[in-house]
Amino acid sequence: MLTTLPAGMHTPAYVLDEAKLAANLETAARIKRETGCKMLLATKAFSLPAAFPMMREVLDGSTASGLYEARMGHEDFGKEVHVYAPAFTPAELTELTKFAKHIYFNSPRQLKRFLPLVRKAPGIHVGLRVNPGYSMATLGGPLYDPCAPNSRFGTPRAELDDAPWDEIDILHVHALCEATDVGSVGLIEHVGRELGDYVRRVKAVNFGGGHFVNRAPFDVAALIDGIKAFKAKFNVEVILEPGAGLVVDAGYLVASVLDIHRNGAEIAILDASASCHMPDVLEVPYTPPVLNAAKPGVHAHTYILAGNTCMTGDVIGEYSFASPLSIGDRVIFGDMMQYTFVKNNTFNGQPLPDLAILQRDGTYRVIKSFGYGDFRGKLG
Ligand SMILES: Cc1ncc(COP(=O)(O)O)c(C=O)c1O
Structure with missing residues (x-):
């Protein structure tokens, strides 16, 4: 479980939770063993x-x-x-x-x-x-x-x-x-x-x-x-x-709050985007879980979480938090391993999130960080 984030961790980042993957693989092993x-x-x-x-x-x-x-x-x-x-x-x-x-x-x-x-x-x-x-x-x-x-x-x-x-x-x-x-x-x-x-x-x-x-x-x-x-x-x-x-449930997408915009609601603009980094949120559509957050109105502070692209519909969902969000706060989306980074894109020149592993001993390992070259490289 991603309870404490590494100090200075770069966002956005997809983080595989190795312990949870191991537990999921146990189920696979059981099905194989018994059948x-x-x-x-x-x-x-x-x-x-x-x-x-x-x-x-x-x-x-x-x-x-x-x-x-x-x-x-x-x-x-x-x-x-x-x-x-x-x-x-x-x-x-x-x-x-x-x-x-x-x-x-x-x-x-x-x-x-x-x-x-x-x-x-x-x-x-x-x-x-x-x-x-x-x-x-x-x-x-x-x-x-x-x-x-x-x-x-x-x-x-x-x-x-x-x-x-x-x-x-x-x-x-x-x-x-x-x-x-x-x-x-x-x-x-x-x-x-x-x-x-x-x-x-x-x-x-x-x-x-x-x-x-x-x-x-x-x-x-x-x-x-x-x-x-x-x-x-x-x-x-x-x-x-x-x-x-x-x-399923074996990893996260960790984002940071870039700004809080107000227009009839409080809108937290994130460095993670539905369009670029979790397209199924828009395609299925569905509202992903956010750690330490609930449906709108459950806690005192409700926000629309949205991406930093030009697409009006780049909205992840509406959530409430016990404390107000501030610039630099981390927002952790759960269940973010399947059909996420395999589908991601650099629309608007958005950076690709890091790929990282929260290892079973609790250490955080960045597998790969991406840069301008990854954006430019696929444009010819
Ligand atoms: C032929 C085929 N096999 C396996 C899968 C994997 O499905 P899932 O990720 O839902 O388990 C898919 C998904 O589209 C598929 O098309």
Whole structure:
């Protein structure tokens, strides 16, 4: 828990709480131990190579959304590299086949087109993403539901017989977002019920991500029972590839108050921005937790917390604090590891936050600080 901040700490900074990550990994270890399933880190949610040594002690590898993530998984995570994208290019796949030994295609068309290329490389396990038609994404409504109408993700039921099943090793479904055990077990049972004929033709089923195993009220025992029952019925390997569920509540974004503006409300302008550093706050949208703060009006001093960009909507939320905020005060946002720094940007020339780790012995380690070069470098 980030109770005391290091003196002179630079902000903004994303801070991984190593003790909390270790506790989350315990859950992963339990699921693996009790079910014999494989578990991968979805690096789209969390790509912090400095944390990978700890994660690879428990997990079986990583899963990527394309070439660059897959390369990072190979070079920095090690172990198995899985990759899925809605569409691949020949050049991308040629590179991928050098180190990603589990490649998932989105449709029978993509799979048939690229099978000759994939078969040139030895030992590749071929997967097909199926759209299971199971809408249970808890977060964000249709925006985060891979099975929403007209979704581009996965082969619809009606096209499954077009696939060359003798060439397919893994059936993949990803349908969840921040699901409780009800969604996770529901998906597993749904696949068993609706897609059993196809499951019987493969060696493994990958139930994707979105299993929010480290956030109450997720019942881990129920997921374990669900996986065991599926494996007992179909005698296949089971793979899970969560991102958010492995790092939920395992870190912070620490910001400083730059100014207090008054316009019908007290507005604290921060050096952290919703637009640049926590885009899901605007996209989902949601209001992130702030340490030692509550909903507006609960404590005596209520503020709108906002970023320092030109975008009017760069507002993080409204919170109340027991003491008034002053310039230089630190504001600590919680649950800031998933889908934050992997998505950040330098809009308005905003500096990128430091990446740091609060280590288990309480020491604070800055992994990387960024500067003008990072902003200028990507502009050509
Ligand atoms: C195919 C696939 N696998 C895994 C994940 C990870 O999901 P989460 O971070 O919600 O666990 C995603 C997220 O979009 C995904 O699209």
